[in-house]
Amino acid sequence: MEFTIKTGSPAKLKTGLLVLGAFAGGRLPALTAAVDGAAEGRIAALIKRGDLDDKAGATLLMPELAGTHAERVLLVSLGKEDEFSDKAYRDALAAAAKALAASAAKDAVLTLADVELAGRSQAWRLQQAARLLADGAYRFDALKSDKDRKDKKHRGVKKLAMLVSTELSAELDTAVLRGHAVATGMALAKDLGNLPGNICTPTHLAETAEALGKQYKFDVEVLERADMEKLGMGSLLSVARGSHQPPKFIVMEYKGGKAKAKPIVLVGKGITFDTGGISLKPAAEMDEMKYDMCGAASVLGTFKAIAQMGLPINVVGLIPTTENMPGGAATKPGDVVTSMSGQTIEVLNTDAEGRLILCDALTYAERFKPECVIDIATLTGACVVALGKIPSGLLANDDELAAEILKRGTESGDRAWQLPLWDEYQELLKSNFADMGNIGGRYAGTITAACFLARFTKAYKWAHLDIAGTAWVSGDAKGATGRPVPLLSEFLIGRTHGSSS
Structure with a gap:
């Protein structure tokens, strides 16, 4: 339009x-x-x-x-x-x-x-x-x-x-440009989410990132399995073991700001299809697990939006992406894996795989010395139970960052709601055989998932968006929503002191 x-x-x-x-x-x-x-x-x-x-x-x-x-x-x-x-x-x-x-x-x-x-x-x-x-x-x-x-x-x-009845100005032109750019980013995120898992594979996400980088002149690097092995990403690779599709680790660098300005890092969960692995999901509505890469899609969509706007800011996008499939080589419940950080993880449930790929990406994020890191993931069904499908769940290790995200969510209409990240919840992740388990039991599933991720984010300010309830809708209107591209875009616009509110 x-x-x-x-x-x-x-x-x-x-x-x-x-x-x-x-x-x-x-x-x-x-x-x-x-x-x-x-x-x-x-x-x-x-x-x-x-x-x-x-x-x-x-x-x-x-x-x-x-x-x-x-x-x-x-x-x-x-x-x-x-x-x-x-x-x-x-x-x-x-x-x-x-x-x-x-x-x-x-x-x-x-x-x-x-x-x-x-x-x-x-x-x-x-x-x-x-x-x-x-x-x-x-x-x-x-x-x-x-x-x-x-x-x-x-x-x-x-x-x-x-x-409008007011005088025309460059500010108003910019506002329209931004709105249209965000919608364009949302459309890309929707397209990727709506594609089936046999088309939108990890390779497809990598090719999409490379095409965006070429179109908008930002750097893209795609790490292969061998690269991840050298880096010690044992947690991420444990999820990929059951799939014939090769995993990818996508690194995007948009350099619109000053050369020495610290970047904001966005990390998107990219499980292109989630069967649950050996901890197999029920058959009903399993087709919707093609949407388990909507965190990755939102990062790609946000990059398209900010590049189209030409925002004067430095942003890094990290997308760990793989399928989660059962198979003879698949990780089993009870297996212990070693993450890139060196911390060991007892995989008690292979369907809690999103945190296993995100934790290595969050460790990788340290090398950019970021201003802050935000990860976006369709992480827990518990978030849908707690908050429904209206706000995304928000947890953070920095209250000022959380408040900023909440504000931008209100301004954009793409709202989030903060849940506690208290140390008391960490007790639920105890393991007899490793540094931690990958699940925390029946209660507070959204919080314990974030507590798991928090163990890999101590070097920087970090926020986690659980979009399990907001990334897509079911029923007759089934489809990806493009969220939280509006929230992320407004956050980045705000960081350039250019909010239109």
Whole structure:
């Protein structure tokens, strides 16, 4: 989708679809009121008689509206004015995005970003609008045999002008660029997540990283099994033993900041398919274990977003990636492996494999002398039980870093919730035969998984995002969400002192 920012009278603009906002109760935002005046009060009359639902995100399509030059007018409810919030604004944008994606119109004008929202700047509103509207146009039909036929009947707006009543500026242009870049990163993360495990292998992730590096001019190195053996990554390699697919360790370096500035390191779990290994998972919904590489996908998506934005910051991406399969060579419950750090691990459950590949990546991260490290992983089903599918789980060894991530999550709408990382939980990882076990028992599974990782992060500030509940949705709408690319991108934007909030 192509974005522009415009000023002018909405009633006089020629467009295939004009999108207007309206509060429940009748008061109209300025640009909507201008159109209503040109239409001799038709919009206010429709709202008064109850044609537009009060709930934010409800819509009313008018094929024609006298007094305008638009072929169609879409009225979007903003909810009650005294309850207008970030969520209501995003709900309205999401509804508009759905309508734009299904419309026969090829171009549209949207006025929602001009509606005042307490505590949020015009730039923030434009960035959110660009991201949500571009993301709403996402489709994944690459593997359908009738793709060409569908493309010929493809609907959806291709050009979108966002109308504002303020003066145009470079700041507003940057906000739209950022929003669109984040949506582009999310689309890559979704594409990778939605691909099946027989296509999205560790090799495919490595090739994707190399292609990104070539396109955006950042460094990419792919370590092979022999390289990992030399480094002593026995924990990561123990997970790969049962698979015929070769494991990869992907290192990406985006150098947009000053040469001596410490980088921020993002570490993404890349289990391209997780059977559970010898501790085999139940058959039901096992197909969704292709999403166990969504942490890796989010790192790749974030790199695409920040490169497209040209952020002046140094970022390193580390992706340990392998399948977790049963087989004659597979690691068995009770086996003891040695991590790159030298610490030994008793593998009590081979389905707790994500932490086994992440711990070696977290040790490898030390060589970059990072400003901070954030790992992203579909790590524990316990996180879904604890928090549902709304926020990602957050644990950290530094409270200031955690607070910063929580703030950026709120700003982006890609929220997280912090859980404790207390030393008392470490007791649950005791092993009679190694330095630690890879599971901590029945209780506090999300916390003990993070406690395990914390043993490998003592050299730097570190945060862990458990995205098991947020990386994809199930049911009729099954698919990857692209989260937490918005959160990570906003965090990195904030680190450049360029937040649009």
